[in-house]
Amino acid sequence: MACVASSPAEPTLRHGVAHPAVLFDLDGTLVDSGAVVERHWRRWAARHRLDAEAFLGRVHGRRSSEVVCEVAPHLDARAEAHALDSAEEHDTDGLRPVAGAAALLEVLDPGRWAVVTSGHRSLATRRLRAVGLPVPAVMVCGDEVEHGKPDPEGFRRAAAALGAPAADCVVVEDAPAGVAAGLAARMYVVAVTTNHPAAELAGAHEIVSDLTGLAVLLELA
Numbered sequence: 001m002a003c004v005a006s007s008p009a010e011p012t013l014r015h016g017v018a019h020p021a022v023l024f025d026l027d028g029t030l031v032d033s034g035a036v037v038e039r040h041w042r043r044w045a046a047r048h049r050l051d052a053e054a055f056l057g058r059v060h061g062r063r064s065s066e067v068v069c070e071v072a073p074h075l076d077a078r079a080e081a082h083a084l085d086s087a088e089e090h091d092t093d094g095l096r097p098v099a100g101a102a103a104l105l106e107v108l109d110p111g112r113w114a115v116v117t118s119g120h121r122s123l124a125t126r127r128l129r130a131v132g133l134p135v136p137a138v139m140v141c142g143d144e145v146e147h148g149k150p151d152p153e154g155f156r157r158a159a160a161a162l163g164a165p166a167a168d169c170v171v172v173e174d175a176p177a178g179v180a181a182g183l184a185a186r187m188y189v190v191a192v193t194t195n196h197p198a199a200e201l202a203g204a205h206e207i208v209s210d211l212t213g214l215a216v217l218l219e220l221a
Contacts, residue, residue, distance in 0.1 A: 061175025
C-alpha cells in the first residue's frame with residue numbers, strides 16, 4: 001500500500017470564537033498509551049529483526065499500516081497492522097488518562113467535541129472506557145478514512161459531523177503528524193508534549209504539557 005503525506009496550509013486562527021468545537025487526538029492527548037504502544041512495536045520489531053529505536057519516534061499519531069510500509073516495505077502492511085492493532089486493543093496495562101483530560105471533558109458540550117484518531121474504532125473505544133473517559137458521539141478513526149494524518153481528512157470529517165466550520169475548531173494533538181493535519185485543515189492547533197518535545201511540534205498555536213487548565217486557555221470555563 002502507498003504512504004500518503006500532505007503539506008500544511010496556512011492556518012486560520014480561532015481567536016474570538018465563543019464556543020469552539022474541540023477535536024481531540026486520542027493516544028497521547030486524552031489517553032496516555034505510550035507504554036502500551038511502544039511495548040507492542042518493540043515486540044513487532046524483535047519478531048522481524050528490526051531496530052525499534054530507529055523508528056519508535058515516528059509511530060505516535062500515525063496509522064500502523066503507514067508506519068509498517070515506511071520501515072518494512074517488504075512486509076504486508078495491512079496484515080501486520082491488523083495484528084499489531086488487535087494485540088494493542090486487548091492490552092490495557094499502563095493506560096491512564098492524560099492529566100486534566102477528565103476535567104476538561106466535563107465542561108465541554110457533548111455536541112461540541114470529537115475524537116480523531118489514527119487507531120481503529122474498537123481500540124479507541126476500549127481505551128477511553130479503560131481510563132474512565134466518555135466515548136463521544138462523533139469519532140473519526142483510522143480505519144474509516146482514506147488518508148491518515150498528516151492528511152487533514154479526519155479533522156475535516158469530524159468538523160462536518162459537528163456542523164462546525166474550520167475557523168470554529170480547535171485541534172488538540174500530541175504528534176507532529178497530527179499537528180500538520182490540524183494546520184492543513186486550517187484549524188487552531190494546541191499541541192501537548194506527552195510524546196514529543198515542543199521543538200518537534202513547531203507550528204502549533206499553543207504548546208502545553210498536559211490538559212490541565214486548557215479549558216481556561218480556550219475560554220471554555
